[in-house]
Amino acid sequence: MAIDAAPTRTLPFLRKLTRHARIPVNAFEEAGTQANGDLVRLHMGPFRPYLVTHPDHVQHVLARNQPNYVREGMFWDPLAPLLGEGILSDGDSWAESRRILQPLFTAKYVNSLAERMAEIITELIDETVVPGRPFDVAKGVSAIVHPTIVRLFFGAKISVADINRLVPAYDVAVTAKAIRLVMPFVPDQFPMPGDQPFKKAIKAIDEVVYPRIRQARMTDGEGDDVVSRLVKAREDIAGAEGERRIRDDLVAMHGASTETSATALTWAWPVLQAYPQVAAKLYEEVERVVGDDPVTTSHLPDLVYLRMFVQELLRLYPPGWILPRKALQKDVVGGVTVEAGSTVMLSPYLTHRLPRFWDRPLEFDPERFAPGEERSHRYAYWPFGAGPHVCLGQHLFMMEAPLLIAGILRKYRPVVHHDGPVTPRLASSLRPVAGLSMTLVPVERR
Template identity: 50%
Template sequence: MNGLAELGMRARGKVVRLNLGPFRPYLVTHPDHVQHVLRDNAGNYARQGMFWRPLNRLLGDGILGDGPAWESSRKILQALFTTRYVDSLADTIAKTVDERVAELDETARSGRTVDAAREMAALVNQSVVRVLFGDAISRTDGERLMTAYHAADAAVTFRLLAPFMPYWARMPGDRAFLSAVATIDDVVYPVIRRARARAAGDDGIDVISALCRARDGRDPGHDRWIRDDLVSVYAAASETTATTLTWLWTELDAHPAVAARMNAEIERVVGTGPALPSHVPELRYTTMVLQEVMRLHPAGWLFPRMATGADTIGGTRVKAGSMVLISPYATHRLAEFWDRPLEFDPERFAPRTGERRHRYAYFPFGGGAHQCLGRHLFDMDAPLMVAALVSRFRPRLAGGGPFTPAPTALLRPRQKVELRLLPAGHPTRIPS
């Protein structure tokens, strides 16, 4: 990962041909070139190819795919994930978040540490499950979904690291992956059948109700489509947000002045809570901190495309069938576009400085036709979650670090991030 960023940085944004054993993808980092691939000539760059294949059994053929199935899903989901829609869910999300954070009181009192990655995933899971399924799923099933999704994600790593391996060759993780996918299906299909049964005349605002209404019973493969979109949105929404929040605590620990300013803002705006959707527009500094976390640690750090026809990117000829790698992780570190690129500094996102930036110098949510559908949701629920936590606790790292990224599909810290939840207002740092 660092290697990839370094290659991009050393090439100063020029297209680089990588030599990864049996195949040689192009690394594209210059914002002009990223714009070319994701937007201007996006028709030539399909989201398919060997990198995506291992995930197919999990995600199926819908919003995280490409072609006509993707287009149909995108039409339905894009109409759904508007700011108005997110606003309509905001109170439910805030309540869910507050309840889940309150459950940490006991742990905080006991002085036990928590695993940030796990706690952030559990917190995000509650709210994503609520958005997707409303009250059509039990808490136990919501947690089964999360556990199975984690297992699938961990098990598929071998395949992602060796995407050229044929499927007749057994690899470590294959069996665990299929078993986790079977558990996900076991949870999701019955919920779909129940939601479909009551979809007629139902005005539920959760995603499953909307999908059931949009995918009427005459569509062949109706339930499979709904399942693929639900699982894909779950995958796209849950780990990305949870990983971002996990990196947040590592940066706050390393930058106490930033932490103090963010805590003071939350104290002023939210007080002792609960954090409400109406607080979010006032949490400006907290939002800047999250933006800077996503600059240095973009959860979707690498997304591959396949060139369907020959093309030229920034003077480099790219043959049809070549893989092109887009990496916000590398682009966000280019010295040509970022002053002191490796330094964590939320001030970069102060409203007055944002306007001069190239649109594709900062793209943690991708761009073009496949641009993230969850942006509004993230802009609302991530600050809410941080505010809910900070209005009750002062999460502090209990040692560990330095934190480096693990070689997985999402940009996770390789090391465990352990937090101690001190009471809010506690000024001292935990000695490591």
């Protein structure tokens, strides 16, 4: 069949990147504004990825013609030693992992994890927050989110020493390759800063994860943590091969859940400071629904505004801000030919800011997500991805986020020490500027 395609518009991108060297997200934002939903190519020297932002095109790449767009290529390959051949790979090994993992994430299991999560988060807030003393926002959030996920995934048996090894190792592993994300044209063989720390981090992760898997296998996956569930689900594959598959899925899931959750929750505080009316509504709701009590999953259905707040947070600051794919075959998207073998970059960050689909796109307004509000397009909002690869942890996160935010707000008010707007910085996920600090001030109750 002859395919009619319009000539592709190419935007000079290297110059933008140089101009926005400190905040590369801004280079993408500028390109997104210029593209205004059209499918364009970004000129990055020899490397010219396609930029996909229009919801119709997102739907095409992630859902309708998904098998043609695989997680391979310059972005994914450097991460392969961390993620292995499981749920964050593609093709047959991904399909096999998805078949095993999806049934684990039933509503019943996710609810039971959330109940446990509520207890852990309450404990960790009590342990880590020092009222009135300034702290680094990203580190403070991470000190709650990372151990929470580790304890949920590995169960009560994981030692404090192992938690203390895993948490920083993951932090390094998921961020060390960030530089390659904005410089994907640098071949993998060419050493870049971050390569050595990345290797060391994987070694540290494996030294904790493998023994825990073996231990769970010896007790036939008894227990309700994620490792035990995985061990049970993979009973059919014995020996080292089975261990490796469990490791790949576990490590990939862990990586997918900690960095994303911690990043999203780091944005909550500068946003509350920048939008006092939103903050006032949220404080009122938490006070009314939770009051003095520890937050539990039973509060969640009544924390309606908090849920809207989290959805809006993920609209403006989706942690997985860029999703790269490789096109296996030539295709036509939005009238533009996509060459076989080329890289396609999708970005919820840019789709979520398209004026064609969002009124006042740069304004933080949770009311967009008020119950009954209609979405302009099903694929105009996709912080958790879409299609067959859609996030397996979205429901867990939509419980984790209110538990943590309400857990803090029931006792404290945040004061962020920063003048002017808080901007994103270079990382594989959309983190706020480094060194952002805040103080939590105890709520005065009459």
